[in-house]
Amino acid sequence: MSWIVEPAESLQIEHDQERRSNAYALVTYLFGLMLLVVIGLALGGCATTGTDAKQTAYLAENDFTAALEVAVAYEALPTCSATQKFPCSDPATVTKITAGARVARASLATAETAARHGVTSPSLLAQAKADIAVFSAIAQGAAK
Amino acid sequence: MMAALLFADKLLGLAPLVLTLGGDVLSAIANGRTALQKMSSEKRDPTDEEWAALNATIDALMAQLKG
Numbered sequence: 001m002s003w004i005v006e007p008a009e010s011l012q013i014e015h016d017q018e019r020r021s022n023a024y025a026l027v028t029y030l031f032g033l034m035l036l037v038v039i040g041l042a043l044g045g046c047a048t049t050g051t052d053a054k055q056t057a058y059l060a061e062n063d064f065t066a067a068l069e070v071a072v073a074y075e076a077l078p079t080c081s082a083t084q085k086f087p088c089s090d091p092a093t094v095t096k097i098t099a100g101a102r103v104a105r106a107s108l109a110t111a112e113t114a115a116r117h118g119v120t121s122p123s124l125l126a127q128a129k130a131d132i133a134v135f136s137a138i139a140q141g142a143a144k
Numbered sequence: 145m146m147a148a149l150l151f152a153d154k155l156l157g158l159a160p161l162v163l164t165l166g167g168d169v170l171s172a173i174a175n176g177r178t179a180l181q182k183m184s185s186e187k188r189d190p191t192d193e194e195w196a197a198l199n200a201t202i203d204a205l206m207a208q209l210k211g
Contacts, residue, residue, distance in 0.1 A: 054189040055180055061198050062176030066169045068205040075210050091211075098211030105206060116195070 053115040056125050060132065061108050067136050071097050093138070100135035107131040 075097065080088035107128040114121050183190060190198075 055183060058183075058190045058195070058198065059176055059180055061202060062179070063173060065198070065201050065205060066172040066176075068202065068209075069168050069172065072205055072208045075208070095211040098209040101206060101209055105202065108202075112195070112199075 053111075053120045053122075053125065057108070057112045057115040057128070060125065060128055061112065064104060064108055064132050064135075067132060068101060071101060071135075096138045097135070100131075100138045104128065104131040104135045 074089050075094050077087050077089040078084045080090050107124075108131075111121070111124040111128040114124050179190075179194070
């Protein structure tokens, strides 16, 4: 094995490193936006009254739409393949993101229905927020 | 060199998407908080129309998911 790196090879390595770094930065930026959603959920507060429950559910659903926008943008990228490298979406990640979104959507619908019917259920809202956080974490994981 | 230029071109091509998406996400989050502050100042809950509009937005985005 030779430990001497030829100049052309060195340039190629630098180029590959720069390319990976740029790709990582861009995809991390996209999914870093998900962090804003998680922070928003954390700042959303806890529901202690009927009105709080409705407003908390409303805010959680609003934050979910922001997370969905990023997920839709990721899934809209061309599918990764031998010829399609960055930017592309990984089919396995797409499946996980969509499954996570469906779980979060179902939890939110349950929390919304309860809140709109005057049922104050911190556990339902907490579950919905947790499912959105899981959904966001799956999408963030796509950047790694 | 050519590959680097092509890649840079790809990145520049994505810039509008990234900026638009970033703006969309931030404005979606901000709009929710503004709407909630308005509801609080008016001492009211979200109306049926506001719930319907939010759910329609979510349904439209969910319909775009492929997986």
